Amino acid sequence: MPRRQNLFKEISAATKEMFFPDDPLRQYKGQPRSKKFMLGLQSIFPILEWGRDYNLIKFKGDLIAGLTIASLSIPQGIGYAKLANLSPQYGLYSGFVPPLVYAFLGTSRDIAIGPVAVVSLLMGSMLRTVIDPVANPAAYTRLAFTATFFAGITQAALGFFRLGFLIDFLSHATIIGFMGGAAITIGLQQLKGFLGMLTFTPNSDIVSVMTSVFTNAPHGWSWPNVVIGASFLVFLLITKYIAKKNKKLFWVSAIAPLTSLIVATFFVFITKAQQNGVQTVSYIQKGINPPSTNEIYFTGTYLLSGIKIGVVAGMIALTESIAIGRTFASVNDYQLDGNKEMMSLGVMNIIGSVTSCFVTTGSFSRSAVNYMAGCKTAVPNIVMSILVLLVLELITPAFVYTPNAVISSIIISAVVSLIDIKAAIQIFKTDKFDFLACLGAFIGTVFDSVEIGLLIAVCLSFAKILLQVTRPRIAILGNIPRSTVYRSIDQYPEASKVPGVLIVRVDSAIYFSNSNYVRERILRWLTDEDALLNGENLPRIEFLIFEMSRKKS
Template sequence: MTNDPPTSPNGSTGRLARFAPGLPALLHYRRADLSHDLMAGLSVAAVALPVGVAYAQLAGFNPVVGLYASILPLLAYALFGTSRQLIVGPDAATAALLAASIAPLAAGDPQLYVALSVVMTILTGLYLIGASFLRLGALADFLSKPILVGYLNGIALYIIAGQLGKLFGFAVDAHGIVPKLVEVATHIGQTQWPTLAVGVGTYLVLILSKRLFPRLPAALVALVAATLAVVLLGLDKLGVAVVGTVPAGLPTLAIPGIPFDLLDDVAAAAAGLALISFSSTMLTARSFAAKNQYDINVDREMSALGAANIAAGLSQSFAIAGADSRTAMNDAAGGRTQVAGLIAAGSIALVLLFLTGPLQYVPIAALGAILISASLSLVNLKTLAVLYRLDRLELALALLATIGVIWVGALKAILVVVALALARFVRLSARPQVEVLGRVPGLSGFHSIARHADAATEPGLVLFRFNAPLVFFNAPHFKQQALAAIAAAGPDLRWFVLDAVPVTGLDYTGYTELEALAATLRRQGAELVLAGRMTEAAQRRRAAGLDEPGLIRRHFPTLRQAVKAYRAMQTAAPAGEQPE
């Protein structure tokens, strides 16, 4: 798929691409793509309408606010994004996080609730844009997929627990997953049966629509069916709660004020929201970029998501992220460029102008059923099963992230997943894999003797590999493992060869540990030898003005040449004498 416009780094198009990567594609739009993008855009709008209404309810807003979040953000992303298929908009995880963050701060004040949402959403966007200027797009990789999967599994449970009251027709006031489930269980006798019937019926229509009419947007079909049931059967007169009046018209652009003493709490929550929304967005963007064989710019994506969030905030809406279901619909419908997103935004704007009347009859229970269905799609048991077979430690991290959401709630669980990510990073960096190498029959190169029982080593020679930069936080571990290998080699050790290729960095602490190791070896009549990175090591010594013949007398380009030199030295040494 090659739809890129002609660009030159120094031409006007190249300058536009540096500022707004999506603008050159719009200026050089190909008419051949219009029919594909038109169908995809209408399909995306059909999915975005019910989902936007449902996620607005989840976030604690009038349903129209969810539609506000699907207009200007799509325009902003079309200008600044680098993915051709990604659709941004209301997202289950960000909506749940935002509601959990601002509900305690608003203390029941609806105007303050909206103001806090707008300010938090704009701050989220500013954080993302600032991080993009600092080239922090790598933060997308900070939360490993197992941790993110575990967190989203927990968010799914959090959302489902919050929708059960709407499904059964009674209020649930408890906070947290377990207290909500307990309250639902104790109030089950208060079930409003017509409401439950609408919710269950909506869920069944969702399932049947996906199976019988896979090309139709199941959420829209289910929502239309539930709304028609309310209108035709008069279910609202039987106690089935409905959305009520939905204001027509496009959003007004404004930035409300909030009490200054709440700013710290809002800013802290916005930082966590930025991390989670960007990490989940990049999973979606990368997946569809790989499927359609093109590259995305991670830092540009961060700034584009930031601009989209600022647009959502200015629209009096709430934080958004990359929407996997709408992106999948865009791709399945043949969307080729971000014009599909613009068509979707235009379609939703027309609904806000002319078709808000029918929305007042949408039953709340139907929205709850749609949210439960969307939440179940977040649950990823397949990855957990793969982790069970592949890496039990990664599985434990995923489960801990889920337990974090259950135990401390969606917002505080961000601290849990960040702590888990830090612990994982420290473990991998401070305790990297250490290997003593040997020759394996039938295999080229050198391999770990711990993993190959038939690996052979040279008498008096240790080939040692440390798979990380040698720096302050892992230097003691390096020394400990090196001394263990020296002790295992015994008194006949002559050369201790360090494979320098994986050692991509060396700070002062690492240098001093190398010095200490060289001194230890000299006292035992052995020598520290390096293999690999000769040019880098020489440049580092010259730059530092160091002359270190006492530290490392021998340095070879490769392990193979080091072994060859050792064998030649052993052969040349007179019988009964130790080679120099």
């Protein structure tokens, strides 16, 4: 028998394995004090590490990437601010400060930071249940800043306490379903601007939206808005198709939104189309982000609502950004530090909340464009911030001529890529329960609300975890002919069972919650094996399983 371990050492070892599996302090061991100081600074500001090897060749690639993602960020930022029921300038503010902060703190060189569709819709729908954005826009904006502040606190706390594994509880299948449902919901919400409707339902479910659309048809539609929206939507989808067919022409799709914005604004300006029923973006205040520290609710009746919305929005934003970062890190073969990434996103949103920004995170579409444009480091985020700064300082008054229909078209074309039908089909072929989870999250989002869809996604993810823990897969193993290899007899029909012996493999750790299930399954198989069934075997099997369960627990 091995010697009994000290209780304190056992607890310390288990804690270290759970929260510090990568031993983050190992690089400081045996180093002089000056070296430890530099390593500490590089740990907080990764730019100090990769910045030492930065050169003109890398800057050339980063400059092109920064210019490209800026052409996407500006029109999308305006659109996503409207999606969150905020004034358009807040979308531009959120495209200036947060990317700049992330460039100094982030560990991914591919992620492009800014407002994203799903988080903007989630915030807008949750904030609207607390404060009416039309009746009380000032209080609504303050609540948005409050939610952003607590979203940052949540993200930073998860990184600081190394609790990033909590976001892994949302399964890939439920995220696919939730994203697809959110994409359809976002597209439906854009019908108001696309059709030029003056009255529109405040609900986001598909039944309410379609009822509102067809109830007002056709007299409630503004046909000039429909023509403008449809024309630019076709243009945007064609450019997406061209970029998909030829990867080298990715820039065609990347600059299409900004091109559409400029052309439509110029067209309305010279034709005075706003006087003939074309609805345009409201006036965007000129200048950089004003401070908003005093706008955050730290007390009062809205504090708890701000915390709740912030936690939910922060977790979803974190899930999306970490998934994007891990994807591109694996493609480019570099390591993404998940806990540092959470800290950087948290600090970014905390600073954003006090500089008039709402929740920002990594955008999949802009990150993909950033990668294809040849980014080398996080500098494209700095380039994008500088361009947004120039827009804020110089040309924001011109946006008063920008038609809402074009903004709606840009958003619709952007969220189409969130609907991943191929992934859903693959999930159906692989795991039917996963597909049900995917379908449940999708239906909940489309037919009720984003919050219900998210709740269903979380519940189904936990249900699958509990099912797999309490009902683990157990396989009977057989010998592959002319080898010493043993495999499942269900997967390998040629495998033969060993006479007089029942060999099983439990595809999970054995806990108190599943030990009885494992025991019953094995005893049932033993009952079917007449050659093995006798009065002496059963107590021994039960004893062995009990011992395994006790030790594992």
